Every structure is written in C-alpha cells, then in structure tokens.
Amino acid sequence: MNYIIFDLEWNQCPYGKDFENPKLPFEIIEIGAVKLNEKKEFIDTFHALIRPTIYRRLHFQTSKVIGLKESDLRQGRMFRDVARDFIHWCGEDYRFCTWGTLDLMELQRNLNYFRVGDLLKGPLLYEDVQKLFAITYETRKERRALNYAVEYLHLPEDGEYHLAREDAVYTARVFQTIPDDIIASNYSIDCYRNPKSKEEEIVLIYPDYEKFISREFDTKEQLLAAKDVTAVRCYVCGRDVPRQIRFFSDSSGRNHLAVGYCKEHGYIKCKLRVREAHDGKYYAIRTIKLISEEEMLDIRKKEALIRLKRQNRRRK
Numbered sequence: 001m002n003y004i005i006f007d008l009e010w011n012q013c014p015y016g017k018d019f020e021n022p023k024l025p026f027e028i029i030e031i032g033a034v035k036l037n038e039k040k041e042f043i044d045t046f047h048a049l050i051r052p053t054i055y056r057r058l059h060f061q062t063s064k065v066i067g068l069k070e071s072d073l074r075q076g077r078m079f080r081d082v083a084r085d086f087i088h089w090c091g092e093d094y095r096f097c098t099w100g101t102l103d104l105m106e107l108q109r110n111l112n113y114f115r116v117g118d119l120l121k122g123p124l125l126y127e128d129v130q131k132l133f134a135i136t137y138e139t140r141k142e143r144r145a146l147n148y149a150v151e152y153l154h155l156p157e158d159g160e161y162h163l164a165r166e167d168a169v170y171t172a173r174v175f176q177t178i179p180d181d182i183i184a185s186n187y188s189i190d191c192y193r194n195p196k197s198k199e200e201e202i203v204l205i206y207p208d209y210e211k212f213i214s215r216e217f218d219t220k221e222q223l224l225a226a227k228d229v230t231a232v233r234c235y236v237c238g239r240d241v242p243r244q245i246r247f248f249s250d251s252s253g254r255n256h257l258a259v260g261y262c263k264e265h266g267y268i269k270c271k272l273r274v275r276e277a278h279d280g281k282y283y284a285i286r287t288i289k290l291i292s293e294e295e296m297l298d299i300r301k302k303e304a305l306i307r308l309k310r311q312n313r314r315r316k
C-alpha cells in the first residue's frame, strides 16, 4: 500500500461571507501531493493549479498567504480534470495522509460540487499527520502548525510554506519520522460520507478504545431512542453492561456521556457525539473506552454540576 500525502490550497468569496456560495464556501485552486511506498520512501509527486470558476477573484487573504496571483490561476486547468488526474495518479492501493482534518473534507466537498463525487468512495480511512505528530512527540491532544513540526524535528526547510507542493513535501517528511506501530494503530476516519444504512455502519477497534459510526436517522430523537446505538457495551468482552451514570448531555447538547460497569473489566466510558450529515439527517459517532474509578468519579461530578446548572436556570 502506498501513502498519498496531499495538501490543498483554496480560495473563498472575495466579497465576504454574505456573498459566498453556501454549497462551496472554499474552492480548491491548487493540489500538491507526494507518493511514498509502504516503507515510506519517496516515489513520485503531483502538482496542479486549478482555474477557479466560482470565485474568480482571489480573497485578499488567500493571495497574501499562498503567494499565487490571479494570472497564475488563469493558467490552471478545470477542477474536474485535475481531480480525475489526481485520483488516477493515486493508483489502486493507497491511503491518504494530510496535515489535520480539513483537506480531505474540502476535497470531497469540491468533488461533490463539481459532480465528480464518485471518484472517491467514503467513509475514508486516512492518516492525520498532525495528530500522529502529537501522539509521537507531544501529548495526544496537541495540534501544531506544520512549520512548528518541521522546526521541532530539524527537517530541511528548503521551500515556502502554504504552497500545496511544498506543504505536501513537509508533511511527508514529518510522516517519515513517525514509527510504523503508531501509524498502524492511530488511523483516522473521515465521515464526510457517513454510513447511510445498518449494513454500512462502521466499528473500528483501536488499542485502547472502540469507535462506532452509526447509520442515519431523520431526527436526533430517533437516534437517541435507538437501543443499539445508545447501548453501553464493554468493548473487551462484548457484553451489554449496567449503567452507573445514565446518558447526560453537555452544554452544547451534541455530546452525550454515560458510564457503565463490567464486572470483569471495570468502568466503561461511552461517549456519543451526534452529527448532522450533509443531507440534513443525523448520525452518531460513539467511542467506548475503559476508564479508572477516578475518571468515573470525575464524570459523576461533571454530571451533577450540569444538572444543578439546569435546575437553577429553570428556577430563574
């Protein structure tokens, strides 16, 4: 399997948000990519400029940051043609790698908008190199800029930043330093194309937790009433376990938390994030993780606090 490390530059409406096309707030104007083999050795590069058709003028920030001029982009090719070439260039057996989560989402949004969405089948497994950098060198939660990582690792800095080709090369160099076992056990999943039916639902098992992506529901209420989605299961032995703390939602109302207890494996945290899909329906991302008694007590405190706040608000 090859790794395709890619980076996109995009433009936005130069006249402000009020005038943007809500179906395509960001229009891709450049694709840069590096292909590595499974030993993470360099094989090939891809680069293309795209002639914008939605926002023909560059937003002042876009031109400032990426160092491209409108005259450069007029030399570019149509997005559909570039996209077809790019996916063809990726080959048969590959995994995408990007710095952060945005590029893969914008790529799919542009593919859909320009009616070549069938070039990629989702949901897509990919490597988020920004996350892998954090896990390898810092703490799991950290999210750094690409130039920070390059400087941290003393990698050669022979090009500008914020050019698709150069950023892809930099991301590839950072990726080459990540140990294989960390790559293998920390892949990400992109849900721009979320599962629609029960058959398409996804379960991913990581070393210390389980991730589940549910089918779609018409309403949030239907989703939260689906027993198989809200079940608190011990992911080690697969048993449904009694709940110690029943589902409660945080202040945003989109995240729900419960804690179960498995006699054999201990406390189990179940987190349910409700997401709105692009067709206006709802699906859930559920993570199940073993936690310590201390962590369980922390969650209990949090739940009591939220309950108290809600009661106070009602009294007012």
Ligand SMILES: [Zn+2]
Residues within 6 Å of the ligand: 234, 235, 236, 237, 238, 239, 262, 263, 264, 265, 266
């Ligand atoms: Zn168990």
